[in-house]
Amino acid sequence: MAHFVKIGNRYFYIETKAKQNWLKAKESCRxxxxYLASIKSEEEFAELDQKLIKPEHYWLGINDMDNEGKFVSDASGKTATFLPWQSKQPDNFRNNEDCVNxxxxxxxxxxxxxxxxxEEHYFICQFDNKI
Ligand SMILES: [Ca+2]
Ligand SMILES: [Ca+2]
Structure with a gap:
């Protein structure tokens, strides 16, 4: 867990050197x-947000690749429950948006x-696979 730091009550790694597509980012976390990260709560999102370099975009592990509109955590395989979408999102623009950023x-x-x-972006890994 050398690269991971405690943020809130879980361990994360925030990549800010290499921008990668989602699949590469997932492999890098492994x-x-x-694992490519999920976020469990408003509180955890606020803690993570403070550590992000600005202005940038970051991949999470949440995706709806297998079942359009059904967003799951790549780490746990569970349905994502904390999804504070931007207004008018998710829109699956051009039928080609399955990865959450x-x-x-x-x-x-x-x-x-x-x-x-x-798309190639920085990304956030989590150590555990519970969420
Ligand atoms: Ca979108
Ligand atoms: Ca989609």
């Missing part, structure tokens, strides 16, 4: 011994958006 851009902070999984 190589670090963790958060942003540190001021007016988008602490909200989620579905984006095309092939």
């Amino acid at each position: 190589e670090l011994g963790g 958060i942003s540190s851009i001021a007016y988008l902070r602490k909200t989620m958006n579905d984006l095309p999984c092939e």
